[in-house]
Amino acid sequence: MSTPSHEDLAIRLREAYTSGAVPPMRDGLDPVDAAGAYAVQEINTRFWQAQGRRIVGRKAGLTAKAVQTQLGVDQPDFGALFDDMRVADGGALDPAKCIQPKAEAEIAFVLAADLPSAETTPEEVAAAVATVHAAIEIVDSRIADWKITFADTVADNGSSAFFVLAGEGKPLQGLDLWTAGMVMQINGETVSLGAGAAALGHPLNAAAWLARTLAARGEPLRAGDILLAGALGPMAAMKPGDKVEAFVGGIGTCSFTYAKA
Numbered sequence: 001m002s003t004p005s006h007e008d009l010a011i012r013l014r015e016a017y018t019s020g021a022v023p024p025m026r027d028g029l030d031p032v033d034a035a036g037a038y039a040v041q042e043i044n045t046r047f048w049q050a051q052g053r054r055i056v057g058r059k060a061g062l063t064a065k066a067v068q069t070q071l072g073v074d075q076p077d078f079g080a081l082f083d084d085m086r087v088a089d090g091g092a093l094d095p096a097k098c099i100q101p102k103a104e105a106e107i108a109f110v111l112a113a114d115l116p117s118a119e120t121t122p123e124e125v126a127a128a129v130a131t132v133h134a135a136i137e138i139v140d141s142r143i144a145d146w147k148i149t150f151a152d153t154v155a156d157n158g159s160s161a162f163f164v165l166a167g168e169g170k171p172l173q174g175l176d177l178w179t180a181g182m183v184m185q186i187n188g189e190t191v192s193l194g195a196g197a198a199a200l201g202h203p204l205n206a207a208a209w210l211a212r213t214l215a216a217r218g219e220p221l222r223a224g225d226i227l228l229a230g231a232l233g234p235m236a237a238m239k240p241g242d243k244v245e246a247f248v249g250g251i252g253t254c255s256f257t258y259a260k261a
Helices: 006-019 034-050 065-071 122-128 150-155 203-216
Strands: 055-061 077-082 101-111 129-140 160-165 181-186 189-195 226-231 243-248 252-257
Touching: 006 034, 006 150, 034 077, 034 150, 055 160, 055 203, 077 150, 077 160, 077 203, 101 160, 101 181, 101 189, 101 203, 101 243, 122 129, 122 203, 129 226, 129 243, 129 252, 160 226, 160 252, 203 226
Parallel strands: 055 226
Antiparallel strands: 055 077, 101 129, 101 226, 129 160, 181 189, 181 243, 243 252
16 A cells, blocks of 8 residues: 555545544654645645635644643644634634634734744744734644644644634733733633743744744745734633633633534
């Protein structure tokens, strides 16, 4: 039996969006094959762009050291955010669009300036930030039962699905992102707790890693881009009808309902 190509794996993942989750891709990707996994992700990113989807930013994932250890890697990962992945703050997400989704609360940045350098520092990111937002990322693996390796999640666009951004952002100046406490609730019950320090030690560290990585690949972050800086606490599964709310101290709140509008 021949080893599937990167193109074969990309097609397999695309088809999973409509036909359901697929087994882990051990037959074509070594669990820590970052180059191969990003090659698969890139094939699908270009495919979706050709279908008319527009990239509006990027997400950083695996920013918590505990999760990196769990997957046997020493680096975060990233995925593309498309315009049709955004759910309005206070809006609804149709469960029919998901497979096995989980929610996680994050801090997001919207950029006012480009970040073209492969040596971007957290300070340079801070200078480029227009607004800071509370955010919820809805992750959803196309790999059955979330049995993912690093390569699986990277190939699968960072296991991304949808995201919510607080309607109003705040200027970065004066905000303490490091100690900002996070509470995520589902139907009023607390399901996740965390703080800004969970994202690579500081959300600006995660954003700088993302900026450097993308610049080195010739795809630098641009003014207007949205950056999700990584989960501030554990992710939580949802069931239809759930209302999910994220509260990030000093920054804001956002919410959505996991139900058909």
